[in-house]
Amino acid sequence: MEKAALEQEVRQIADSWKGKDGNLIMVLHQIQNRYGYVPRNVSLVLSEILNVPLARIYEVITFYHFFRLTPPGKHTVSVCMGTACYLKGGPELLGELEHLLCVKPGESTKDGQFYLEVVRCLGCCGLAPVVKIGDKVYGGVKKKDISGIIAHYSKEAEAKAAA
Amino acid sequence: MAKTVFIKDTAITGKDRTRDFYGLFLGVLREKGLDTTIQLVRLADMGIYSAGIAVRVLPDNHLYTQVGESDIAGIVESIKTGQPYQPRLTKQASTQMRIVLRNCGVIDPEKIEDYIAHDGYHALARCLTELTPEQVIQEMKTSGLRGRGGAGFPTGMKWEFTRKSAGDQRYIICNGDEGDPGAYMDRSVLEGDPHSVIEGMAIGGYAIGASKGFFYIRAEYPLAIERIEKAIKQCHDNGLLGSNILGSQFSFDVEIRLGAGAFVCGEETALLASIEGKRGYPSPRPPFPSVKGLWGKPTCINNVETLANIPVILFKGGEWFSKIGTETSKGTKVFAVTGKVKRSGLVEVPMGTTIEDIVYGISGGAMSGKSVKAIQTGGPSGGVIPKDYFQTRVDYESLQKMGSIMGSGGMIVMDEDDCMIDIAKFYLGFCVDESCGKCAPCRIGGTQMLRLLEKISEGRGVPKDLEQLAMISRAMQKASLCGLGQTAPNPVLSTLNYYRAEYDAHVNDKKCPACKCSKLLSFLIRQDKCVKCGMCFKACPVGAISGNREKGYVIDQEKCIRCGQCFEVCKPAAVLRQ
Ligand SMILES: Cc1cc2nc3c(=O)[nH]c(=O)nc-3n(C[C@H](O)[C@H](O)[C@H](O)COP(=O)(O)O)c2cc1C
Ligand code: FES
Numbered sequence: 001m002e003k004a005a006l007e008q009e010v011r012q013i014a015d016s017w018k019g020k021d022g023n024l025i026m027v028l029h030q031i032q033n034r035y036g037y038v039p040r041n042v043s044l045v046l047s048e049i050l051n052v053p054l055a056r057i058y059e060v061i062t063f064y065h066f067f068r069l070t071p072p073g074k075h076t077v078s079v080c081m082g083t084a085c086y087l088k089g090g091p092e093l094l095g096e097l098e099h100l101l102c103v104k105p106g107e108s109t110k111d112g113q114f115y116l117e118v119v120r121c122l123g124c125c126g127l128a129p130v131v132k133i134g135d136k137v138y139g140g141v142k143k144k145d146i147s148g149i150i151a152h153y154s155k156e157a158e159a160k161a162a163a
Numbered sequence: 164m165a166k167t168v169f170i171k172d173t174a175i176t177g178k179d180r181t182r183d184f185y186g187l188f189l190g191v192l193r194e195k196g197l198d199t200t201i202q203l204v205r206l207a208d209m210g211i212y213s214a215g216i217a218v219r220v221l222p223d224n225h226l227y228t229q230v231g232e233s234d235i236a237g238i239v240e241s242i243k244t245g246q247p248y249q250p251r252l253t254k255q256a257s258t259q260m261r262i263v264l265r266n267c268g269v270i271d272p273e274k275i276e277d278y279i280a281h282d283g284y285h286a287l288a289r290c291l292t293e294l295t296p297e298q299v300i301q302e303m304k305t306s307g308l309r310g311r312g313g314a315g316f317p318t319g320m321k322w323e324f325t326r327k328s329a330g331d332q333r334y335i336i337c338n339g340d341e342g343d344p345g346a347y348m349d350r351s352v353l354e355g356d357p358h359s360v361i362e363g364m365a366i367g368g369y370a371i372g373a374s375k376g377f378f379y380i381r382a383e384y385p386l387a388i389e390r391i392e393k394a395i396k397q398c399h400d401n402g403l404l405g406s407n408i409l410g411s412q413f414s415f416d417v418e419i420r421l422g423a424g425a426f427v428c429g430e431e432t433a434l435l436a437s438i439e440g441k442r443g444y445p446s447p448r449p450p451f452p453s454v455k456g457l458w459g460k461p462t463c464i465n466n467v468e469t470l471a472n473i474p475v476i477l478f479k480g481g482e483w484f485s486k487i488g489t490e491t492s493k494g495t496k497v498f499a500v501t502g503k504v505k506r507s508g509l510v511e512v513p514m515g516t517t518i519e520d521i522v523y524g525i526s527g528g529a530m531s532g533k534s535v536k537a538i539q540t541g542g543p544s545g546g547v548i549p550k551d552y553f554q555t556r557v558d559y560e561s562l563q564k565m566g567s568i569m570g571s572g573g574m575i576v577m578d579e580d581d582c583m584i585d586i587a588k589f590y591l592g593f594c595v596d597e598s599c600g601k602c603a604p605c606r607i608g609g610t611q612m613l614r615l616l617e618k619i620s621e622g623r624g625v626p627k628d629l630e631q632l633a634m635i636s637r638a639m640q641k642a643s644l645c646g647l648g649q650t651a652p653n654p655v656l657s658t659l660n661y662y663r664a665e666y667d668a669h670v671n672d673k674k675c676p677a678c679k680c681s682k683l684l685s686f687l688i689r690q691d692k693c694v695k696c697g698m699c700f701k702a703c704p705v706g707a708i709s710g711n712r713e714k715g716y717v718i719d720q721e722k723c724i725r726c727g728q729c730f731e732v733c734k735p736a737a738v739l740r741q
Contacts (some may be wrong), residue, residue, distance in 0.1 A: 009339050012171070021440070021458065022420070022438055022439040022440035022441075023440060024440035025420070025421065025423055025437065025440050025442075026420065026421065026440075027419055028423075029382065029423070034582045057444055060440070060441065060442060063425065063442040063443065063599075064423035064424055064425050064443070065423070065424035065425060066382050066422075066423035066424035076201040081344070082344030082345045082540070083344050083345030083501070083502070083539070083573065083575050083589065083590075084344075084345040084501035084502050084507070084575060085345075086531060086577065086589055087503060087577065088502070088503070104341075110169065113568060118382070120342075120424075120426070120593070121343075121344035121345055121346070121347070121383075122383060123341070123347040123350040123383065124347065125345050125347055125499060125501040125507065126500060126501060126508050128502075128507075159489060
C-alpha cells in the first residue's frame with residue numbers, strides 16, 4: 001500500500017482515540033485487528049499521527065505478548081498451557097503440533113497456513129486440555145485427534161471446500 | 164408400596180463397608196417380610212462424600228447419613244409409614260451458596276431488563292436516594308467484605324482511604340485481568356452478569372467520589388469485552404450511567420481498556436501503568452494507588468468478584484452479609500475447580516467450607532481409578548495443600564497458615580500422577596516468563612531457581628541445591644519490587660515443605676516417584692508378562708525396541724528417548740515404568 005493510502009487508513013483507526021489519555025495500547029489493538037500484526041510502516045505513520053516517538057511504540061509492542069511484529073499464518077493455532085491444560089496433557093499436544101507442522105511456537109508454517117503459539121489459559125479450563133484454531137475452541141483434545149483437526153484447516157481441505 | 168433404598172459408604176478413608184451394611188439391612192428387611200416390596204441397591208457413587216454410611220429412600224426422597232447398625236430398624240419402620248426417621252435425616256443442602264454467581268445462567272446477560280427484574284440497580288438507587296457516601300462506606304465496613312483479587316484487603320477501608328485522599332478527580336478501576344492460568348471466575352461473571360459489576364462500580368464511584376471508572380479486561384476474553392460494552396450502552400440508554408444518574412447529583416461513566424497478555428498487569432501499580440498506555444511496569448508502594456493512582460489521582464482498584472458482591476450487600480445490608488462465612492472472612496468465594504477432578508467447574512461456597520467438601524463433596528473427587536494427591540490454590544503466587552490437610556477451611560487466614568493463599572480462586576486438583584517438582588517448575592517457569600525484568604531479585608532469582616529445579620528434575624541435583632532454593636526464595640520474598648516476585652517462590656517453598664521426600668528421591672535416588680520427570684524414567688519389558696504381541700515394537704518412534712513375535716522384545720536403553728509410547732500401548736501392562 002502506498003504511504004498516502006496507508007496513512008489515511010491508520011488515521012481513521014487512530015482518530016477515535018485521539019486526544020484520550022493512554023490511548024496507545026487501544027490503538028495498537030485495533031491495528032493488530034486490522035492487519036493481523038503491527039507492521040513497521042504502520043508504526044511509523046502512527047508515531048506521526050499520535051505524536052509519540054517510534055521507540056515508545058516499540059517499547060509497548062515488545063512488552064506485551066499479545067502484539068506481534070510479524071504477520072501470523074492464516075490460521076492461528078493456540079495451545080493452552082494454563083495449569084489445568086498443562087496437567088491434563090497440554091505439553092503432549094504441543095509436541096504433536098510441533099511435530100506435525102514442523103514449527104516451534106511463535107513461528108508460521110512454510111506455506112503460511114498455520115501460526116503456532118502457546119497461550120496461558122483461555123478461560124475454559126473445564127474443557128482442558130484446550131487447543132484453539134482461529135476462534136474455534138477444541139476441548140478435551142487427545143494427542144491422536146490433533147492430525148484430524150489440523151487436516152481440516154489445511155490448504156487441500158480449503159481448496160476442496162471452495163470447489 | 165414398591166420402594167427403593169440406595170446404600171453407600173461415603174467415607175473416603177478406610178475400608179468400604181457398603182457391602183457389610185447391605186447385608187445387615189437386607190437381614191432386617193427379611194425379618195419383617197419386606198424384602199420383596201423394598202428393593203435394596205448398593206451404589207458406587209451417591210454424590211455425597213464423607214458422611215459415613217448414607218441411605219436414600221425413594222420415592223420419598225429421604226436421605227440419611229452417618230447411619231449406624233442401630234438405625235436400621237428405625238429406617239425400615241419409616242419406610243413402611245412414609246414418615247422420615249428423624250435421628251439421621253439429612254437435608255441435602257447443597258453446600259454451594261450463590262451470591263456472586265446469583266444471576267449467572269439465570270438471566271440473559273445481554274438484557275438489562277432481566278437484570279433489573281432480578282433486583283438489579285435497586286442497590287444503586289438506594290445508595291443515591293437514601294445513603295450518603297459515608298454511609299455506603301460504613302455499610303461496606305459492616306459487611307466485612309475483603310478483596311477477592313488476592314490480597315484480601317477490606318473493601319470498605321480501601322474505599323474510605325480513597326475517599327479521604329485529596330484530589331480534584333478520583334477513579335475506580337475494575338481489575339478484570341484474571342492472570343492466574345487455570346482460573347476463570349472473573350470471566351464467567353463478566354460474561355454472565357455484566358451489569359452487576361457495573362452496578363458495583365457505580366456504587367463504589369459514588370462512595371469514593373469518583374466520576375470515572377475503567378474496566379481493565381484481558382484481551383483473551385473477547386466475549387466478556389463485548390458483553391460489558393453492550394451493558395455500558397444499555398446503561399447509557401437507561402440513565403444508569405452518565406450525568407445525574409437516576410435524577411441525582413451523581414454523575415459517573417465508565418470506559419473499557421484492554422490488557423495485552425502480560426500477567427504482571429494484574430498487579431495494581433502495573434495495571435495503572437498499562438491503562439496509561441505504557442509498559443506494565445509496577446512501581447513501589449507507598450504511595451498506594453488510593454493516594455496516588457491513575458495519572459497521579461486517588462484511585463481504587465477492585466477485582467471483578469469483589470464488585471459483583473457489592474450490589475447484594477447494599478441491597479440486603481452489610482449486617483446480612485456479615486453473617487455468612489467465618490469470623491475474619493465474610494461472604495462466599497467462587498473457586499474454579501479444575502485439573503484431575505471428576506466435575507470441574509465453578510463452585511461458590513461460604514467462606515469456611517472445608518477443602519474436602521469442595522473437592523469431594525461438590526466436585527466428586529479424582530477422576531476414575533485415581534486418587535487425589537493435593538490441591539493448589541492461589542496460582543503462581545500460591546502453594547499446594549496435600550490431601551491430609553483437606554479438613555482445612557477455606558478462608559484467608561487458614562490458607563495462609565497452610566503456606567498457600569486464597570488468591571483469586573483457582574483450585575487445581577492433582578492426582579498421584581503429578582510430580583511436585585514438575586508443578587513447582589511449571590509455576591516458577593510461568594513467573595520467570597512473566598517477570599517484567601525491572602527488579603533484580605525477581606529477574607535473576609527466578610531464573611536461578613528455575614535452573615535448579617530443571618537440574619533436579621533431570622537427575623543432576625545435589626542436596627545443596629535444596630538449601631540454595633530456600634535461600635534464593637527468601638531473598639526474592641524480601642527484596643522483590645512487586646507481588647509477582649515476592650510470591651513467585653511460594654509454589655517451590657510449599658512443595659519443599661510438604662513433599663521433601665519427593666525432592667530427596669529426585670536428588671538422592673535419581674527417581675521420580677510420580678513417574679513424570681522423563682529423564683529419570685526407564686522402561687523395561689517384563690518377559691513374564693509379555694504376550695509378544697509386538698504393539699510396543701510398532702509404537703516406538705525411534706526404533707529402540709527390537710525382537711520378534713517368537714522371541715519377544717527388548718528395549719535398548721541407549722536408544723530409548725523415554726517417551727512412554729510403549730507403556731501406553733501395552734495391553735497386558737508388561738512394560739515396567741520406573
Ligand atoms: C503479580 C500479581 C498479579 C495479580 N493479578 C490479579 C488479577 O489478575 N486480578 C485481580 O483482580 N487482582 C490481581 N492481583 C491483585 C491486585 O494487585 C489487587 O490487589 C486487586 O486487584 C485489588 O482488588 P481487591 O481489593 O478487590 O482484591 C495481582 C497481584 C499481583 C501481585
Ligand atoms: S488452563 Fe487451559 S483453558 Fe484454562
